[in-house]
Amino acid sequence: MQMIRHRSTKNIPFLPYLMTNVNNVAWIAYGNLTNNFTVIFVNAVGSALQTLYMIVYFIYAMHDKVLITKQSGCCLLILTCGWYVLKTLILDVGTLTYVLGTISCVMTILMFASPLAEIGTVIRTRSTATISFPLTVTSFLCGAVWVGFGLLIKDSFVIIPNCAGIMTGLLRFYLFARFPSTPTTYMPMPKSSKPGKYENV
Secondary structure: OHHHHHOOOOOOOOHHHHHHHHHHHHHHHHHHHOOOHHHHHHHHHHHHHHHHHHHHHHHHOOOOHHHHHHHHHHHHHHHHHHHHHHHHHOOOHHHHHHHHHHHHHHHHHHHHHHHHHHHHHHHHHOOOOOOOHHHHHHHHHHHHHHHHHHHHHOOHHHHHHHHHHHHHHHHHHHHHHHOOOOOOOOOOOOOOOOOOOOOOO
8 A cells, every 4th residue: 555655665665565475486386295274275365465566566666666676586487397396207296295394384484483584673772663563563473373273283483483374473572662662862861050940950
């Protein structure tokens, strides 16, 4: 909505949309191997939304269209070749499920961990203005629900990465509690030769 309203991508990065879409596609493949409709459906919706975001980004990107096309094409090529190689080299469905589950698990952990790069900025500015609180809440709740679902179906590949999501959410909650959303600036009290002038300040 921000890109459409301003007709510009400004400083919004493209890579998170692309990598989230790749993550969704990997989980769709995993859900297909494990015959888990819930995993397939949720990540299919996620992939559709990320593809929509990528299209909107491409429309309003001013100077990065070639780079966006190259990045998207490389990811598509890697996904296609990777799936073909896995299917060709690993004939056992159980082993293929384990390998793909591990890949999806690592990708999701990296996706959850990526916002931690903001910690340096938060500590330096002593402000959480650069962190989205609604996104933090929904990410934490999403991780908690998926952990519960993973426990019900006894799937460690679902449980482990979403535990990481819960932990990163808790860390970001701590940052919101520790630092205000706007930086507090220390203003030194001016010196005066007259005693008592600033005693009520």
